[in-house]
Amino acid sequence: ELKVEQNPLFLSMQEGKNYTIYCNYSTTSDRLYWYRQDPGKSLESLFVLLSNGAVKQEGRLMASLDTKARLSTLHITAAVHDLSATYFCAVDRYSGGGADGLTFGKGTHLIIQP
Amino acid sequence: DTAVSQTPKYLVTQMGNDKSIKCEQNLGHDTMYWYKQDSKKFLKIMFSYNNKELIINETVPNRFSPKSPDKAHLNLHINSLELGDSAVYFCASSPDRNTYEQYFGPGTRLTVT
Numbered sequence: 001e002l003k004v005e006q007n008p009l010f011l012s013m014q015e016g017k018n019y020t021i022y023c024n025y026s027t028t029s030d031r032l033y034w035y036r037q038d039p040g041k042s043l044e045s046l047f048v049l050l051s052n053g054a055v056k057q058e059g060r061l062m063a064s065l066d067t068k069a070r071l072s073t074l075h076i077t078a079a080v081h082d083l084s085a086t087y088f089c090a091v092d093r094y095s096g097g098g099a100d101g102l103t104f105g106k107g108t109h110l111i112i113q114p
Numbered sequence: 115d116t117a118v119s120q121t122p123k124y125l126v127t128q129m130g131n132d133k134s135i136k137c138e139q140n141l142g143h144d145t146m147y148w149y150k151q152d153s154k155k156f157l158k159i160m161f162s163y164n165n166k167e168l169i170i171n172e173t174v175p176n177r178f179s180p181k182s183p184d185k186a187h188l189n190l191h192i193n194s195l196e197l198g199d200s201a202v203y204f205c206a207s208s209p210d211r212n213t214y215e216q217y218f219g220p221g222t223r224l225t226v227t
Contacts, residue, residue, distance in 0.1 A: 031214055037155075042204065043218045050214070086155060092214070093159065093170075100170045100211060101147050101159040109155075 002027045004091055006105035014113055016078055021108045023072040023089035032065050032072045033102065035088045043088065047074075079112045086110070117141050118219035120205050126225045127195055135190045135222045137205030143217075144210045145169075146188040148180060151202040151221070160203075163188055164211050195226045 003026040013019050023032065031050055035043040047056045049065035049072060056063050060083065062075045072089055086109045090102040118139045127133050139146065148160040162170035166182040177193045192199060205219040 033214070033216075042220045043157075045215070048214055088157065090157075100162045101149075101206075102216065103159070104157040107155050107157075 002091065002093060002103045004089060004103050004105040006087075006089055006108050008108060009106055010109045012111045012113065013076075013079055015080055018078065019076050021074040021076075021087055021089075021110075023074070023105055025070050025072075025089075025091045025103075027070075027091060027094075028067070029070075029091045029094075030067055031092050033090045034063050034072070034074055035090065035104075037086045037088065037107070046087075076110075081112050081114060084110055084112045118205055118207055118217050120203075120219040120222050122222060123220060124223050124225075126227065128227055129195055129197060131195050132191070132193045133195060133224070134192070135203055135205075135224070137188045137190070137219055139186055139205075139207040139217070139219075141207060141209075141217065142186075143207040144185060145208045145213075146182065146185075147206045147208075147216070148188065148190050149204040149206060149218075151204060153201070157204075161188075161190075169211070192224075195224075197226050200224055200226045 005024045034046040047063040052067040054065045060077045065072045086107045088107045090104045121136045145164045147162050151157045160174045161180045163182045179191045182188045202221045202223050204221045206216045208216045
């Protein structure tokens with residue numbers, strides 16, 4: 001069974017600090033996704049990582065993928081309060097005909113305090 | 115225009131009732147999905163449809179019956195609702211089974227009392 005593990009599951013940090021969220025997965029997948037969810041809202045796609053060594057950056061967030069280690073990281077630089085949210089990583093589920101939906105990690109609930 | 119829409123946004127009902135949630139996408143996508151997010155925010159796929167054909171039924175009780183009348187719609191009917199069905203249900207779509215981009219609907223918060 002495909003497993004996706006995130007850590008930490010809960011993170012409280014101060015503005016201006018740096019931190020990294022880790023995502024490990026159990027399948028041989030070349031693709032990994034990061035989503036953001038605000039309370040009561042839907043999922044917003046942040047990054048799509050499509051190959052080993054992929055690195056993407058958007059503002060204070062940077063995501064990377066190491067398919068050999070089956071590990072992705074989401075790094076937060078100089079955190080600001082607006083980044084407070086729950087962050088999910090996800091990988092494709094594969095069956096005979098193709099990718100059929102996503103398996104998500106349990107999410108990292110991030111609180112950034114002034 | 116909303117890409118993936120769901121109705122209703124909120125649904126409060128009593129145990130034992132039957133209810134439906136509707137999903138529509140106007141993106142011309144072939145593949146649609148239902149996900150369940152429980153009270154701990156765990157997200158799990160329930161169903162996957164491709165061109166109106168069921169691809170995945172992920173160990174969901176048979177009280178849940180998806181129906182896809184056409185490629186743009188994937189509805190979820192739930193019979194004999196139970197307390198444990200309380201959750202947020204998200205519909206999503208993607209261009210096809212091999213395209214990575216998934217677009218999520220706004221979610222339907224189902225509360226069973």
